């Protein structure tokens with residue numbers, strides 16, 4: 001179980017063209033009302049989440065909208081509550097914030113340092129590629145503001161990860177993006193393929209029969225065009241030094257260790273969202289009324305009124321506690337595979353992709369919009385994955401592949 005928390009719901013100081021969360025306010029999908037998580041919701045969240053998490057460490061991921069809009073005092077209060085309940089339940093807490101970085105100043109950096117907050121910065125590449133869609137409220141590119149935030153993090157020696165959306169502007173420039181991200185000094189990168197449609201795909205069990213892909217989306221066949229060259233650059237030069245989540249996930253999968261990225265897992269893990277008003281949803285990609293699981297205030301010790309009084313260690317209300325929540329509707333969708341997926345040689349790696357992306361249909365069954373792009377990418381990297389498996393079987397770390405790239409490329413070219 002993991003919660004991604006939206007302390008200010010969809011509010012953001014930027015207005016990126018491809019944002020799927022910002023329109024939830026104007027479309028009425030999310031309620032109007034207080035936009036900073038109220039005190040009672042925050043305390044219920046911290047108390048119940050820490051109590052219900054099975055492991056020793058509880059991971060809080062703060063996201064938006066732009067989560068820094070909640071303000072410094074909100075996080076000071078959140079961290080104080082974490083200290084209180086972590087002590088009570090004998091657990092450790094770690095915090096991660098996914099931010100557009102434009103609001104980061106010295107005061108934020110001091111707070112991040114003090115609480116060892118892990119930063120994830122959204123950035124799509126060098127200025128022209130980033131600014132194509134990631135714009136401020138005045139319609140101007142946000143790159144310079146993001147870089148100013150990154151400079152602050154660097155000045156305070158705060159490590160940060162990057163999240164890069166692959167879209168219509170940057171997919172033809174994989175190596176430009178690669179070298180730019182490397183120049184930032186971050187050693188953990190994530191990539192997210194963008195597709196949004198008109199109408200919105202609000203019911204994940206059904207394909208969309210008639211839709212328009214929005215112009216910023218990654219073309220359906222282009223995933224391999226971006227990720228293939230990126231993989232080859234990485235495996236030759238930076239494997240073992242830079243972690244790219246999607247690549248590590250595929251490598252873990254072929255080594256029998258399971259995926260790290262839910263997009264390619266064979267189920268939707270319980271990676272739920274807690275909105276500013278406390279409503280829990282099955283996933284960040286399905287913040288729609290049909291995917292609500294309840295409200296954080298109605299679960300666990302907080303709801304029993306014991307949280308601030310004494311500790312019984314119990315986390316149930318009646319027979320149902322927070323730890324029983326499950327992304328069941330999404331898991332059911334994910335398990336339905338089209339005939340094309342069932343016959344596909346890449347099924348063990350891809351598992352049909354994210355249910356949000358299953359907007360097409362094969363024989364009436366939802367199919368990933370990115371299927372052709374995934375097949376292209378997986379075909380490009382299979383020779384390298386096979387060598388990594390062989391290395392591990394010989395008890396040699398898979399990162400030793402770095403010294404074998406010329407041989408692999410020659411063998412592929414000679415086929």
Ligand code: SF4
Nearest residue numbers: 341344347350352371
């Ligand atoms: S590559 Fe395409 S056909 Fe193969 S499992 Fe993935 S989505 Fe299905």
Ligand code: SF4
Nearest residue numbers: 262263268283354355
């Ligand atoms: S819907 Fe997509 S993003 Fe959400 S858990 Fe499932 S695969 Fe992951």
